[in-house]
Amino acid sequence: MSGKASALLPSDARACPAPAARRFWRFDFRDRIRAWGFGFVLPTVLFFAVFKYGPMLWALELSFTSYDMVSQPRFVGLDNYHDLLADPIFRDTLVNTLIYIGGSTVLITLVALALALAINTRVPAARHCMMAMFLTNLMPVIAVCLVWRFLLHPHGLISQLLHPLGFDRVDWLTSSWTAMPCIIFVTVWRFAPYFMVVFIAGLLAIPDDYYEAAHLDGANPLQRFWYITLPLLTPMVFFVVVVAALLSARIFLMPFIITGGGPGNATRVLSMLIYETGFSYLKMGRAAAISAVLFAIMMIFTFLQMRFYMGREEAYIR
Amino acid sequence: MTELRAAIIPPARLIRRSRPLLGAIALAGLAFAFVVPILWMTTTSFQAGEKMFQLTTEWIPSVWHPENYPNALSRAAFGRYFLNSGVVSFAVMTGNLVFCTLAGYGLAKFHFPGARLILLLILSTLMLPLEVTLVPTFLVIHKFGWLNSYQGIIGPLLVDAFGVFLMRQAIVSIPSDYLEAAWPCGWTRNHLQADAVLLRRDASARHRNEGGSSQAVDLRDGLRGRRQPQPRRVYL
Numbered sequence: 041m042s043g044k045a046s047a048l049l050p051s052d053a054r055a056c057p058a059p060a061a062r063r064f065w066r067f068d069f070r071d072r073i074r075a076w077g078f079g080f081v082l083p084t085v086l087f088f089a090v091f092k093y094g095p096m097l098w099a100l101e102l103s104f105t106s107y108d109m110v111s112q113p114r115f116v117g118l119d120n121y122h123d124l125l126a127d128p129i130f131r132d133t134l135v136n137t138l139i140y141i142g143g144s145t146v147l148i149t150l151v152a153l154a155l156a157l158a159i160n161t162r163v164p165a166a167r168h169c170m171m172a173m174f175l176t177n178l179m180p181v182i183a184v185c186l187v188w189r190f191l192l193h194p195h196g197l198i199s200q201l202l203h204p205l206g207f208d209r210v211d212w213l214t215s216s217w218t219a220m221p222c223i224i225f226v227t228v229w230r231f232a233p234y235f236m237v238v239f240i241a242g243l244l245a246i247p248d249d250y251y252e253a254a255h256l257d258g259a260n261p262l263q264r265f266w267y268i269t270l271p272l273l274t275p276m277v278f279f280v281v282v283v284a285a286l287l288s289a290r291i292f293l294m295p296f297i298i299t300g301g302g303p304g305n306a307t308r309v310l311s312m313l314i315y316e317t318g319f320s321y322l323k324m325g326r327a328a329a330i331s332a333v334l335f336a337i338m339m340i341f342t343f344l345q346m347r348f349y350m351g352r353e354e355a356y357i358r
Numbered sequence: 359m360t361e362l363r364a365a366i367i368p369p370a371r372l373i374r375r376s377r378p379l380l381g382a383i384a385l386a387g388l389a390f391a392f393v394v395p396i397l398w399m400t401t402t403s404f405q406a407g408e409k410m411f412q413l414t415t416e417w418i419p420s421v422w423h424p425e426n427y428p429n430a431l432s433r434a435a436f437g438r439y440f441l442n443s444g445v446v447s448f449a450v451m452t453g454n455l456v457f458c459t460l461a462g463y464g465l466a467k468f469h470f471p472g473a474r475l476i477l478l479l480i481l482s483t484l485m486l487p488l489e490v491t492l493v494p495t496f497l498v499i500h501k502f503g504w505l506n507s508y509q510g511i512i513g514p515l516l517v518d519a520f521g522v523f524l525m526r527q528a529i530v531s532i533p534s535d536y537l538e539a540a541w542p543c544g545w546t547r548n549h550l551q552a553d554a555v556l557l558r559r560d561a562s563a564r565h566r567n568e569g570g571s572s573q574a575v576d577l578r579d580g581l582r583g584r585r586q587p588q589p590r591r592v593y594l
Contacts, residue, residue: 073468075470077464077468077470077473078468080460080461080463080464081460081464081465081476083460083461083517084457084458084461084480084517084522085461085476087457088480088483088517088519091491091495091498091513091516092483092486092491096490096494099494109497155388158384159385163378163381164379165386166382166385168389169385172392172393173389173392173393175392175396176392176396179396187395187396187398187399188395191395191398196410197395197398200414229392233392286484286485290489311489314489315489315492318492318496319496324493324497327492327493328493331489331490331491334489334490335490338486338490339485342485
């Protein structure tokens with residue numbers, strides 16, 4: 041057995057004398073094991089330092105500068121933030137982002153829950169229906185965006201289907217009232233079936249005994265849902281809300297490809313504004329300032345959700 | 359009594375009997391609504407371009423244009439694109455497999471100072487949208503001179519925070535006793551990870567088989583040992 045391998049065995053610790061009292065600290069076998077552990081984690085730590093935390097801190101630094109990637113960054117203090125507050129485009133974009141996050145999170149959660157409940161009724165062919173719905177998840181987001189751009193065209197399929205109902209060629213994507221709801225709709229279409237599967241997993245984990253007991257006590261389906269399904273599904277609901285909110289906050293392709301931010305500013309979201317400011321206008325400092333605002337929003341969301349979640353958790357324990 | 363009631367109101371029973379069928383039809387309709395855009399995409403891909411915006415969609419094309427596919431493929435260097443996708447996704451997958459497993463093992467089974475903090479810092483990047491670091495990540499890639507290269511795409515995706523978390527949770531659930539039982543066999547930490555954790559083999563059964571000898575075991579032995587009959591094989 042080689043010396044290198046044996047160095048890690050506990051028997052070596054017995055062979056070694058106890059640490060001498062005069063030495064303050066010695067690198068004993070426990071430290072060596074800890075060092076191994078840290079060694080396993082080290083590549084990942086370096087990765088996160090270089091590609092996540094480094095850029096984040098750099099973004100914060102850049103947001104106080106004016107930088108166009110050609111000349112050196114020039115310190116301008118809070119000017120970037122000051123300009124943003126005065127910029128009507130930024131304010132519109134901020135509102136759009138909040139509407140998009142809120143709308144798509146709520147709708148994704150509700151639609152996914154409804155679909156999961158429908159499939160969990162265990163009617164015949166429920167599995168096949170679930171698989172058909174999940175097909176939307178197999179499409180790349182870009183393909184989804186392109187197809188829906190054609191479908192929502194004034195002469196596209198949606199207008200065709202709504203024509204008998206008295207709608208006459210609605211300009212879904214070019215009128216400022218319908219563009220954002222359309223993008224939220226496409227987001228829900230693409231992502232709700234994914235979260236439906238999450239909910240189905242949660243529903244299957246609820247024991248049938250509870251429902252049988254409630255049935256014997258004469259609870260109707262609505263009561264069974266309200267007093268059994270929903271409380272036991274709460275952790276799942278929170279998971280879905282958190283993940284859907286974070287997902288929709290970072291989605292950039294949907295508005296970028298379907299409407300390109302238009303009409304006017306109606307569907308421009310913060311992530312898109314960051315991209316345009318940084319890479320079309322080469323205002324890196326300003327883009328970093330917008331990033332900081334988006335980051336602050338995400339942190340508020342995360343914090344609120346965690347507070348709410350923990351509050352509920354304690355309520356259940358009590 | 360029951361038979362009597364059933365005989366008196368057959369329509370109710372009929373409805374009850376057919377309820378699963380009605381539910382299935384409703385559910386199928388719902389599923390169909392989700393699938394319509396995909397069907398539209400497929401059928402339109404076989405038709406002439408001007409058929410896209412017509413008053414009535416031809417769900418079954420009257421004139422087939424299967425040449426759309428070879429046309430599209432010859433329009434751009436698709437072979438190259440497929441190769442690019444393959445290279446990038448293979449590299450990202452390999453990186454995630456290697457680094458997420460290592461980090462998950464390190465965070466699950468070792469207690470070095472700062473381990474919890476590292477896990478927390480890695481997990482909090484999940485809350486961080488890519489767009490927040492979009493600009494500086496681009497500048498980092500620019501600094502490395504990686505613009506317009508494979509490593510420029512692969513680098514920022516090499517380790518996924520969620521992958522690290524998943525691996526850590528999976529490895530935490532493996533009892534440490536099994537790892538510790540394997541020590542006297544002369545298994546080093548490296549072999550332990552490869553054998554006991556990744557293959558999830560029963561380390562203690564192996565220990566009994568070998569009579570607790572301190573014979574060095576390498577990965578090849580571990581794989582060969584799998585085919586031997588083992589007493590009381592426990593799946594971790």
